[in-house]
Amino acid sequence: MKNQDLYIYILGIADNSLILGQRLGELCGHGPSLETDIALTNIALDLFGQTRSYYRYAASLAGEGKTEDDVAMLRIERDYRNVLLVEQPNTHFGHVIARQYLFDVFHFQLMTALVDSNDETLAAVAAKGIKEVGYHKRFSGDWLKRLGDGTGESHEKMQEAIDHFWPYIAELFDTTESDERMIESGVGVDVATFRESYYSEVTDQLKEATLTVPENPYSKKGGKQGVHSEHMGYILTELQYMQRTYPNLTW
Amino acid sequence: MTIDLHPNIDENLVQILEEVADPEIPVLTVMDMGVIREAVARDGVVYIKLTPTYSGCPAMDVISDDLTAAFKKHGMEARVELVLAPAWTTDWMSEAGKRKMEAYGIAPPLEETADKDALLGNARIVKCTNCGSTNTRLLSQFGSTACKALFQCDDCQEPFDYFKCLK
Numbered sequence: 001m002k003n004q005d006l007y008i009y010i011l012g013i014a015d016n017s018l019i020l021g022q023r024l025g026e027l028c029g030h031g032p033s034l035e036t037d038i039a040l041t042n043i044a045l046d047l048f049g050q051t052r053s054y055y056r057y058a059a060s061l062a063g064e065g066k067t068e069d070d071v072a073m074l075r076i077e078r079d080y081r082n083v084l085l086v087e088q089p090n091t092h093f094g095h096v097i098a099r100q101y102l103f104d105v106f107h108f109q110l111m112t113a114l115v116d117s118n119d120e121t122l123a124a125v126a127a128k129g130i131k132e133v134g135y136h137k138r139f140s141g142d143w144l145k146r147l148g149d150g151t152g153e154s155h156e157k158m159q160e161a162i163d164h165f166w167p168y169i170a171e172l173f174d175t176t177e178s179d180e181r182m183i184e185s186g187v188g189v190d191v192a193t194f195r196e197s198y199y200s201e202v203t204d205q206l207k208e209a210t211l212t213v214p215e216n217p218y219s220k221k222g223g224k225q226g227v228h229s230e231h232m233g234y235i236l237t238e239l240q241y242m243q244r245t246y247p248n249l250t251w
Numbered sequence: 252m253t254i255d256l257h258p259n260i261d262e263n264l265v266q267i268l269e270e271v272a273d274p275e276i277p278v279l280t281v282m283d284m285g286v287i288r289e290a291v292a293r294d295g296v297v298y299i300k301l302t303p304t305y306s307g308c309p310a311m312d313v314i315s316d317d318l319t320a321a322f323k324k325h326g327m328e329a330r331v332e333l334v335l336a337p338a339w340t341t342d343w344m345s346e347a348g349k350r351k352m353e354a355y356g357i358a359p360p361l362e363e364t365a366d367k368d369a370l371l372g373n374a375r376i377v378k379c380t381n382c383g384s385t386n387t388r389l390l391s392q393f394g395s396t397a398c399k400a401l402f403q404c405d406d407c408q409e410p411f412d413y414f415k416c417l418k
């Protein structure tokens with residue numbers, strides 16, 4: 001492949017949306033209320049839409065007649081580049097919101113920076129996606145506040161969820177060697193430039209939601225290098241089932 | 252990179268383009284929605300550039316097929332290409348389209364600042380499509396599709412969709 005770094009860089013962004021979208025899709029018909037059920041699956045649809053544009057681009061770089069579906073569906077676990085945060089299970093609604101919120105704030109800042117990429121395709125996907133991600137962030141941020149500053153029980157569950165996901169944030173700001181070469185060439189985004197503003201935005205909003213900002217220095221990472229948690233295999237089993245069972249199936 | 256925000260549409264093709272409806276809101280044509288960014292005829296082939304409203308909009312494949320079919324009916328071959336830049340905005344919807352949308356039961360998008368106020372619950376300004384009252388409130392930021400929010404009227408109690416501003 002002539003542009004391996006760019007290919008991997010695209011997957012690093014696209015796989016987060018694919019796997020988070022898959023997690024949200026599990027909630028279809030199972031949301032705590034009809035409105036939240038529809039909202040979460042609409043967010044999943046936005047993420048899948050964005051991811052299609054990325055995978056189409058990645059497939060064109062991969063050559064060999066590869067399609068967006070090949071890239072999305074037919075890789076082995078070690079070749080997925082999503083962060084551990086997005087593959088964590090739904091557990092309860094507080095977890096769904098905490099995972100979503102912590103990702104949305106990052107996603108919005110990443111898209112904001114990616115708009116200025118000197119790669120025209122990535123810049124266009126970001127310019128399109130950023131408008132949608134703004135709505136995602138408003139949705140998860142509102143629920144964070146509503147649950148944090150809600151009843152005793154909702155507050156406790158929201159705090160537990162934030163504490164649970166806190167160690168996963170650090171990986172969002174890790175850069176791989178491919179990332180670094182992409183940053184150097186003006187295609188990639190240097191996530192370190194908005195690390196501080198990420199933490200300050202999240203901290204402010206947690207306080208507003210009467211939640212305590214965790215001080216846990218421990219971090220959990222590996223997904224960006226293809227080393228995933230035990231949950232990933234189960235996600236892929238479901239995601240890839242049709243293509244593995246009926247190879248080359250189309251509809 | 253400079254981006255031309257005005258669509259390049261050959262006037263002779265407009266009539267056929269207006270035969271193609273938005274599958275999600277069938278009272279609107281693709282011209283009303285502002286999703287056609289280019290339509291030109293070259294050597295007997297019509298080249299169309301189509302842009303999605305939302306990245307994951309499932310209507311895009313259908314619209315693309317419908318466009319090809321509409322031109323085929325008039326004896327022309329059309330080739331549809333999906334383009335992402337510049338990104339679609341609700342500003343591209345026609346005024347006539349917004350009126351048709353309202354009559355159909357979907358409140359059309361407000362301008363950006365008003366939209367924010369309405370969605371954040373700071374102001375009651377989205378007009379109920381059933382009784383016309385603005386005594387309405389947000390039920391959910393996502394309605395029947397990602398591009399809409401769900402509102403309810405506190406005068407007639409009717410719930411209705413509001414097409415969110417996208418800018």
Ligand SMILES: [Zn+2]
Nearest residue numbers: 379382404407
């Ligand atoms: Zn009313």
